[in-house]
Amino acid sequence: MAGTNHYALTPDRQERVDSWGMNRATLSYVYRPTTAEQVVEAFALARSSGKTAALRGTGCSYGDASLNNEGIVIDLTRMNRILDWNPQTGLITVQPGVTIRQLWQYIIEDGWWPPVVSGTMFVTLGGAAGMNIHGKNNFKAGPIGNHITEFEIVTPGGDVKVCSRNENSELFHAAIGGFGMLGVFTRLTVQMKKIYSGQLKVDAFATKSFADIIEKFSERIDGADYLVGWIDCFATGSELGRGQVHQANYLTPEDDPDPAQGLRVANQELPDTLMGIFPKSLMWRILQPFNNNLGMKAVNLAKYTQSATIGNNETVNQSHAQFAFLLDYVPNWKFAYKPGGLVQFQSFVPYDAAEHVFSEQLRLSHKFGIIPYLGVFKRHRPDDFLMTHAVDGFSFALDYPWTESNKDGVRTLAQVMTRIVLDAGGRHYFAKDSLLTACAAQEYLGSEAISKFKALKSKYDPNHILQSDLSRRLFGAFS
Numbered sequence: 001m002a003g004t005n006h007y008a009l010t011p012d013r014q015e016r017v018d019s020w021g022m023n024r025a026t027l028s029y030v031y032r033p034t035t036a037e038q039v040v041e042a043f044a045l046a047r048s049s050g051k052t053a054a055l056r057g058t059g060c061s062y063g064d065a066s067l068n069n070e071g072i073v074i075d076l077t078r079m080n081r082i083l084d085w086n087p088q089t090g091l092i093t094v095q096p097g098v099t100i101r102q103l104w105q106y107i108i109e110d111g112w113w114p115p116v117v118s119g120t121m122f123v124t125l126g127g128a129a130g131m132n133i134h135g136k137n138n139f140k141a142g143p144i145g146n147h148i149t150e151f152e153i154v155t156p157g158g159d160v161k162v163c164s165r166n167e168n169s170e171l172f173h174a175a176i177g178g179f180g181m182l183g184v185f186t187r188l189t190v191q192m193k194k195i196y197s198g199q200l201k202v203d204a205f206a207t208k209s210f211a212d213i214i215e216k217f218s219e220r221i222d223g224a225d226y227l228v229g230w231i232d233c234f235a236t237g238s239e240l241g242r243g244q245v246h247q248a249n250y251l252t253p254e255d256d257p258d259p260a261q262g263l264r265v266a267n268q269e270l271p272d273t274l275m276g277i278f279p280k281s282l283m284w285r286i287l288q289p290f291n292n293n294l295g296m297k298a299v300n301l302a303k304y305t306q307s308a309t310i311g312n313n314e315t316v317n318q319s320h321a322q323f324a325f326l327l328d329y330v331p332n333w334k335f336a337y338k339p340g341g342l343v344q345f346q347s348f349v350p351y352d353a354a355e356h357v358f359s360e361q362l363r364l365s366h367k368f369g370i371i372p373y374l375g376v377f378k379r380h381r382p383d384d385f386l387m388t389h390a391v392d393g394f395s396f397a398l399d400y401p402w403t404e405s406n407k408d409g410v411r412t413l414a415q416v417m418t419r420i421v422l423d424a425g426g427r428h429y430f431a432k433d434s435l436l437t438a439c440a441a442q443e444y445l446g447s448e449a450i451s452k453f454k455a456l457k458s459k460y461d462p463n464h465i466l467q468s469d470l471s472r473r474l475f476g477a478f479s
Contacts, residue, residue: 007031007038007045009072017073021062022334022341023402023434026069026469028054034078036154036186042074043156046465053156054468055180057097057124061131062344063434064469065179071467076126076184082106083187090192091149096126096185104321105265112192113320115147120327126185131431132177132385135324136226136248139379143390145176146383147191155183155460174456177385179430181457181466181478197251198262199317200226206308210241210355214394217245217379225249226323229377232304233362233398234297240359243377244307248323268321270329280330287336291401296373337401343434345372345414346397348380353424354394361396361417368413370406372398386449389429397432411435430470441474454478 013029029051033039046053054068056075066073080097087110094103101121103114116128116135123133129151132143141147150164153175161183163172175182207213213229220227226248235242251259261267274280290299327333334342349357358377365371376397383390400410414435421428427444428436442450457464457478464478471478 007041009045009049009051015073017056017067018059019063019067019341019434020060020334021343021402021434022337023062023343024064024067024341024469026067028068028071028073030073030075032075032078036160036184039074039154039184039186040158042072043154043158043465046072046156047463052467053465055126055130055184055466057127058099058122060118060120060123060127061430061470062342062432064473065131065430065433066127067469068467069469074184076124079126079186080124084189087112090194091189092192093187093189094125095187096124096129098125099123100125100128104268107192108195108198108265108268108320109263111195111259111263113195115141115191115193116144117324118327119325121321121325122328125188125190129176129185129188130178130180131429132383132388133431134378134380134390136228136378138390139221139227139381140225141193142381142383143177143385144190145385148176148188149191150189151175151185152187153183154186156465157460157462159183159460160186161460170452171456171460173384174386174453177387177389178453179387179470180468181453181471182460183466195250195263195320196253197256197259198264198268198319199251199256199259200248200320200323201251201255202316202318202323203247204244204307204311204314204316205247206242206244206304206312208242209239210358213241213243213245213377214351214355217394220247221379223249227379230303230307231362231375231377231396232300233365233372233375234300235304236362236366240362241355242304243375244304244311246323248318251317262319268319270321270325281332283330284332284335287330287333288338291336291373293371296371300373340401340403340407342373342399343402343410343414344397344399344432345417345435346395346429346432347417347421347426348389348391348393348395348429349421349424349426350391350393352393353426354396357420357424357426358394358396360420361398364413364416365398368409370400370409370413372400374399386453387430387445389427391425391427393426395429430474433470436474438474438476450475
């Protein structure tokens with residue numbers, strides 16, 4: 001794969017690279033390969049210049065996972081071809097820059113849907129595999145890695161490896177969820193989920209507390225295809241953890257006698273306007289004046305009141321895209337957090353400890369006077385990937401505003417909450433992380449997993465070329 005290296009470390013390659021949460025930006029040399037050969041060239045440039053390289057897709061990680069201050073960033077969004085699709089078996093092979101949006105639009109009219117999706121459809125498949133993303137069906141389907149049957153990876157050491165559960169299995173289970181530290185996925189084969197209808201039956205119901213939401217999840221989990229909870233983080237006292245759950249189920253022929261219309265791409269697309277009139281692209285500007293404690297307390301109260309009255313025990317049909325991609329429903333909603341941005345604290349806690357740990361997180365947030373504006377609750381199951389974030393339990397994702405006046409307080413709050421999570425046997429998720437410390441990451445991953453990962457890193461990246469701001473924060477330079 002060697003050839004003439006057309007890449008050079010020149011000032012015109014320098015770009016500002018932002019985290020998705022807008023809480024950090026760096027200046028890096030950005031290269032956008034279109035072939036595996038150009039990926040090798042980018043690695044060769046890093047090696048010859050003494051720079052490190054980080055991998056980036058569409059930049060949907062909340063924190064510093066795809067940032068590399070003053071180093072090289074290999075942006076894979078131009079490697080975005082669908083290489084093979086079999087509508088009989090549901091196996092699809094793609095390049096790493098293909099987004100979940102491209103994926104579902106390509107397959108849905110054949111009656112298939114991605115088996116695991118994130119809250120936004122703009123994540124790339126390479127990024128999804130590197131972070132081993134989970135969705136609202138993790139309790140049933142596991143992470144995206146469970147559905148990847150094979151991949152090809154180009155390592156900084158010059159190897160091209162085809163990996164599956166049977167071939168190069170150790171690398172397979174480490175690169176999936178390996179946060180871009182072992183090489184570049186250049187080809188991924190993923191098993192899609194067969195669906196009959198383009199619609200889901202969605203049941204919405206209010207919950208009164210963490211104990212109540214855990215009980216409702218447990219009652220419904222066997223009969224649900226998807227479950228997700230929203231938590232009003234401003235509630236206190238006996239109503240701590242109150243919120244709303246959405247359960248979604250696939251429709252059957254009895255439920256949808258005319259499925260072809262719902263499977264059309266045009267009937268899945270999210271609307272551009274609110275109530276058919278107001279452009280949603282402007283919504284973040286309307287939300288911005290409410291993006292403070294008083295405003296968000298009112299918004300959360302209104303949402304809970306609606307869910308507990310009008311929306312309680314409501315059943316509707318929604319398209320797959322409408323249910324799955326809530327982060328895309330209001331374009332650029334995160335701009336309401338400008339100028340500082342936001343950080344997310346997401347913890348994964350075993351079943352028996354979840355009520356206590358998540359209650360303490362909200363109590364501490366109120367004690368510190370730093371209230372999360374959004375809380376999302378999910379059920380999870382373990383998986384067999386080396387650097388896994390999964391547990392047999394629940395996750396709770398908390399969005400905090402990040403401002404000059406509160407950032408020190410948020411850091412301290414995160415450290416206190418992390419200690420409680422670790423003491424309960426919990427874990428964290430690199431795709432969302434901005435605040436984890438090296439000691440905390442190494443404590444929950446354990447010395448055995450880290451030693452195995454570092455051995456693979458030395459084998460496939462002996463010069464430690466692949467690094468990111470996140471990897472240095474949590475693991476140093478891997479040397």
